[in-house]
Amino acid sequence: MCPSCLARAYAYARHQLTGDHLNVNLQDSAIVQQFLQHCSLSEEEKVLLLELEQNPIKASAGDIIWQENSKVDQFCTISQGWAYSFRNLGDGSRQILKVYLPGDIIGMRDFAFSNRLAGVAMIEDGVVSPFSHEHLLRIFRSSTALTAGLFAIVCRQQAMLTERLINLARRTAQQRLAHFLYEMYLRLERIGAVNNGRFRLPLSQEQLGDVLGLSAVHVSRTFTAFREEGLVLRDRHRVALLDPEALAQLSEFDGTYLNDAVPALFFDREWQSHMLAGTPIKNEEMVPVKSPSAQAD
Amino acid sequence: MCPSCLARAYAYARHQLTGDHLNVNLQDSAIVQQFLQHCSLSEEEKVLLLELEQNPIKASAGDIIWQENSKVDQFCTISQGWAYSFRNLGDGSRQILKVYLPGDIIGMRDFAFSNRLAGVAMIEDGVVSPFSHEHLLRIFRSSTALTAGLFAIVCRQQAMLTERLINLARRTAQQRLAHFLYEMYLRLERIGAVNNGRFRLPLSQEQLGDVLGLSAVHVSRTFTAFREEGLVLRDRHRVALLDPEALAQLSEFDGTYLNDAVPALFFDREWQSHMLAGTPIKNEEMVPVKSPSAQAD
DNA sequence: CGCAATGTTGAACTGGGTCAATTCTCGTGG
DNA sequence: CCACGAGAATTGACCCAGTTCAACATTGCG
Numbered sequence: 001m002c003p004s005c006l007a008r009a010y011a012y013a014r015h016q017l018t019g020d021h022l023n024v025n026l027q028d029s030a031i032v033q034q035f036l037q038h039c040s041l042s043e044e045e046k047v048l049l050l051e052l053e054q055n056p057i058k059a060s061a062g063d064i065i066w067q068e069n070s071k072v073d074q075f076c077t078i079s080q081g082w083a084y085s086f087r088n089l090g091d092g093s094r095q096i097l098k099v100y101l102p103g104d105i106i107g108m109r110d111f112a113f114s115n116r117l118a119g120v121a122m123i124e125d126g127v128v129s130p131f132s133h134e135h136l137l138r139i140f141r142s143s144t145a146l147t148a149g150l151f152a153i154v155c156r157q158q159a160m161l162t163e164r165l166i167n168l169a170r171r172t173a174q175q176r177l178a179h180f181l182y183e184m185y186l187r188l189e190r191i192g193a194v195n196n197g198r199f200r201l202p203l204s205q206e207q208l209g210d211v212l213g214l215s216a217v218h219v220s221r222t223f224t225a226f227r228e229e230g231l232v233l234r235d236r237h238r239v240a241l242l243d244p245e246a247l248a249q250l251s252e253f254d255g256t257y258l259n260d261a262v263p264a265l266f267f268d269r270e271w272q273s274h275m276l277a278g279t280p281i282k283n284e285e286m287v288p289v290k291s292p293s294a295q296a297d
Numbered sequence: 298m299c300p301s302c303l304a305r306a307y308a309y310a311r312h313q314l315t316g317d318h319l320n321v322n323l324q325d326s327a328i329v330q331q332f333l334q335h336c337s338l339s340e341e342e343k344v345l346l347l348e349l350e351q352n353p354i355k356a357s358a359g360d361i362i363w364q365e366n367s368k369v370d371q372f373c374t375i376s377q378g379w380a381y382s383f384r385n386l387g388d389g390s391r392q393i394l395k396v397y398l399p400g401d402i403i404g405m406r407d408f409a410f411s412n413r414l415a416g417v418a419m420i421e422d423g424v425v426s427p428f429s430h431e432h433l434l435r436i437f438r439s440s441t442a443l444t445a446g447l448f449a450i451v452c453r454q455q456a457m458l459t460e461r462l463i464n465l466a467r468r469t470a471q472q473r474l475a476h477f478l479y480e481m482y483l484r485l486e487r488i489g490a491v492n493n494g495r496f497r498l499p500l501s502q503e504q505l506g507d508v509l510g511l512s513a514v515h516v517s518r519t520f521t522a523f524r525e526e527g528l529v530l531r532d533r534h535r536v537a538l539l540d541p542e543a544l545a546q547l548s549e550f551d552g553t554y555l556n557d558a559v560p561a562l563f564f565d566r567e568w569q570s571h572m573l574a575g576t577p578i579k580n581e582e583m584v585p586v587k588s589p590s591a592q593a594d
Numbered sequence: 595c596g597c598a599a600t601g602t603t604g605a606a607c608t609g610g611g612t613c614a615a616t617t618c619t620c621g622t623g624g
Numbered sequence: 625c626c627a628c629g630a631g632a633a634t635t636g637a638c639c640c641a642g643t644t645c646a647a648c649a650t651t652g653c654g
Contacts, residue, residue, distance in 0.1 A: 038409075087463055090549045095463045109456060112335075112449035117456055117554060140445060144438045151437075152409035154451050159406060159414055161458050166384055166392045169465040169510030173610070205633065213466030215611055220633055236619080236632095252387045257414060470642070502601065515642055517602060533600095533651080595654105602649070611639080618633070624626090 029053055030079050030103030030191075038149045045143050052077055052105075053129040065106070065120040065128060072116055074130045075107040081126015082202055085118040086210065096211040098160070099123075099203075101187055108154055111136065124202045159257035168213045171251065173222045176212045179251035181232065185241055186258055197241040201234075326350055327376050327400030327488075335446045342440050349374055349402075350426040362403070362417040362425060369413055371427045372404040378423015379499055382415040383507065393508040395457070396420075396500075398484055405451055408433065421499045456554035465510045468548065470519045473509045476548035478529065482538055483555055494538040498531075 031049050035041060041049070056079060059065065065076065068087060083100040085107075097118055100106055106128070110116050122128075139146045160183075167176050184201065188194045205223075206216040214222070226232035231247060233240040241247060248255075328346050332338060338346070353376060356362065362373065365384060380397040382404075394415055397403055403425070407413050419425075436443045457480075464473050481498065485491045502520075503513040511519070523529035528544060530537040538544060545552075 087459075089463065089467055091467075093467060095466055097459055097462070109452050109459070112452035113456070113553065115553060117459060137441065137445065140437075140448075141441050144434065147437045147444055148434065151448065151451070154448070154455065155406050155409035158451065158455050158458060159410070161455060161462065162384075162394055162406070162414060165394065165458060165462045165465060166386070168462060169392055170386055170388075170390060204631090216633085217612080217635090218610055220635085221610090224634080256410065256412060501599085503599095512643055513601080514603090514644080518642090521602080598651100598653090600649100600651070603647090605645090607644075608640100608642095611641095613638090614636090616633100616635080619631085621630095622628085624628100 031077050031105065034103045034105075034153070035146070035149050038152050039145050041145065042143075045146050048139055048142060048146060052131045052135060053079060055131070056127050056129045059122045059126055059128055061122055061124045063122045065122065066116055068117070068119040069115050070119075072107075072110045072113055072133075074132050075105060075110070075136065076128045076130040077105050078102055079127045079129060082123040083120055083126065083128070084123060084207070084211075085120045087118050094210045095213065096207065098157070098164075099184070099211065102126075102191060105153065108136075108150075109157070123207070156257070163254070163257055167251075173212070173214055173218055174225060175251045176214065177208075177219065177222045177226070178231075178247040179253055180208075180212060181239065181241060182244060182247045182251060182253050183258070185244055185247075186255065197244055199239060200237055201239050202237050328374050328402065331400045331402075331450070332443070332446050335449050336442050338442065339440075342443050345436055345439055345443060349428045349432060350376060352428070353424050353426045356419045356423055356425055358419055358421045360419045362419065363413055365414070365416040366412050367416075369404075369407045369410055369430075371429050372402060372407070372433065373425045373427040374402050375399055376424045376426060378425075379420040380417055380423065380425070381420055381504070381508075382417045384415050391507045392510065393504060395454070395461075396481070396508065399423075399488060402450065405433075405447075405454070420504070453554065460551070460554055464548075470509070470511055470515055471522065472548045473511065474505075474516065474519045474523070475528075475544040476550055477505070477509060478536065478538060479541060479544045479548060479550050480555070482541055482544075483552065494541055496536060497534055498536050499534050 029050055031052060032041070032046055035049060059081070065083065078100050079102055081102070083106065085097045085100070087095050087097065089095065100120075106120055107116070109118075111133075136150075139150065163179075163183075167179050171179070181201075185194060185197070185199065188199050193199055203211070204216075205219045208214075208219045209216040212219065223232065223234055227234070231241070231243055231250075233242065247253070326347050328349060329338070329343055332346060356378070362380065375397050376399055378399070380403065382394045382397070383391055384394065385391050397417075403417055404413075406415075408430075433447075436447065460476075460480075464476050468476070478498075482491060482494070482496065485496050490496055500508070501513075502516045505511075505516045506513040509516065520529065520531050524531070528538070528540055528547075530539065544550070
């Protein structure tokens with residue numbers, strides 16, 4: 001059983017035992033896992049993170065975790081199930097901004113605001129753990145490593161958003177769907193939820209349309225096209241990517257934004273204490289590149 | 298002369314005097330201004346911020362500040378001129394991700410990566426000040442207020458990106474252009490660069506197309522339509538919004554993401570020291586809202 | 595002055611949307 | 625166990641916003 005499967009099994013078990021707190025193996029929370037992808041953590045830091053998940057609660061498919069424009073009082077992590085954030089538009093349509101999987105932190109974008117910019121809803125039954133603004137600030141004060149880790153996570157989210165933006169702005173329906181499927185494939189693979197290119201995708205075609213900026217009708221047509229081209233099979237909520245690399249290529253997928261590691265330097269503790277000692281900081285000089293012909297090509 | 302004009306005048310003057318360092322009035326840097334929108338700063342914190350701008354260098358229109366995929370070694374602030382970040386796509390087209398104005402910090406998204414996700418280029422002549430990764434980490438360690446401020450700025454960027462995403466995914470050409478113009482109008486107003494609805498917009502129509510996900514041809518047509526409807530006049534690089542509110546309404550502009558203040562609580566120093574004293578943190582319970590009919594409407 | 599970049603206008607094309615009819619799926623209750 | 629009904633997916637016909645291509649006008653700069 002791989003570590004990520006273990007983590008998920010553990011998360012489930014922990015949910016069962018109500019009232020368990022921090023006397024647990026600190027390795028196994030989905031959040032801790034997420035941070036460990038970025039940096040190493042002291043026990044103390046793990047405790048700080050685990051405290052984020054002290055109040056797990058169940059939520060059912062379709063539940064609204066919070067509404068657009070509601071007051072920002074807390075954030076949450078998701079330890080089971082899928083969720084998404086969305087905005088309702090004037091013409092009655094809806095844009096899904098991001099799909100959340102277990103281990104993700106939800107709502108950090110709202111940190112800087114007093115009202116929510118987007119609602120969040122459960123796609124299927126699951127477990128979320130709310131935590132407060134104050135908790136986040138406490139992390140800022142307690143640990144530079146965690147702060148940098150949080151910062152990195154937000155940056156990464158921004159990168160994903162950027163990628164999605166380019167998709168919606170510039171690419172065809174086939175490319176958009178291919179990109180989305182491939183991204184899900186990679187994200188799910190990391191948490192051990194892919195088997196030979198096959199995985200569960202609990203989104204309706206209408207929801208997919210809302211993710212991709214397409215009509216549900218055209219999502220259907222695009223799946224049909226993929227089936228006829230032998231790229232993707234789909235049955236209800238299960239999909240099989242027959243040729244993941246072809247999808248990646250079709251959609252010009254650049255995995256950097258998911259995989260590229262944070263430069264180790266920034267989490268090297270020795271280096272940090274060196275810095276703390278007050279060694280002066282020297283910026284290297286930056287020389288702008290003159291573009292060949294006055295204007296960028 | 299308004300404070301923001303003063304700040305710009307100052308920035309220019311400072312650029313002239315090479316070699317001046319921190320023995321200056323700490324109020325006047327564009328960055329400090331930006332932070333002051335979010336929180337109050339101690340003198341010490343202002344110094345930390347001003348150090349970001351120790352190495353101003355000139356850059357000319359069309360200069361590439363850094364290329365896509367180049368190594369991430371530093372970030373920079375922009376104190377004069379406009380810039381944009383962009384991605385080149387496989388089909389030869391290009392997406393402009395964000396337009397930067399004086400006072401903005403450029404490239405923070407790349408914090409979590411070893412290679413750049415996007416290039417940055419100058420739209421017109423200006424001044425940028427590179428600073429290093431290490432400097433950012435030093436800020437994390439030195440000041441919770443600045444850290445939270447940086448975090449807030451990144452969150453805000455994410456909010457702008459989200460807004461842009463919705464625009465590109467869901468709205469018509471007129472809405473996209475109206476939204477962009479109105480956003481620029483607000484951002485420029487804050488730095489004192491708008492006069493009675495009129496401002497300079499140094500982007501070519503091709504660049505506008507790259508921002509808006511439209512062809513340059515259609516940008517031209519859309520401007521024509523706005524002129525005929527008496528909404529916007531444009532002459533070369535100057536535009537006049539004849540009825541800004543009509544544009545805001547047309548594009549369903551929600552200014553929250555630009556204006557909404559960070560809840561004061563998070564920058565209240567007394568409260569912070571209270572927290573430092575170790576008062577226990579209690580999460581309020583969160584109750585998911587059951588949607589009316591099993592599924593979200 | 596002349597050339598290159600930028601902007602404008604028209605004509606024809608097309609990807610994806612909309613609407614509507616039909617089928618499929620599955621949960622429910624008789 | 626089956627019949628029913630509601631939501632989800634499919635398919636076809638038609639439409640339109642925005643693209644592409646091409647010709648032309650304007651601007652500005654060396």
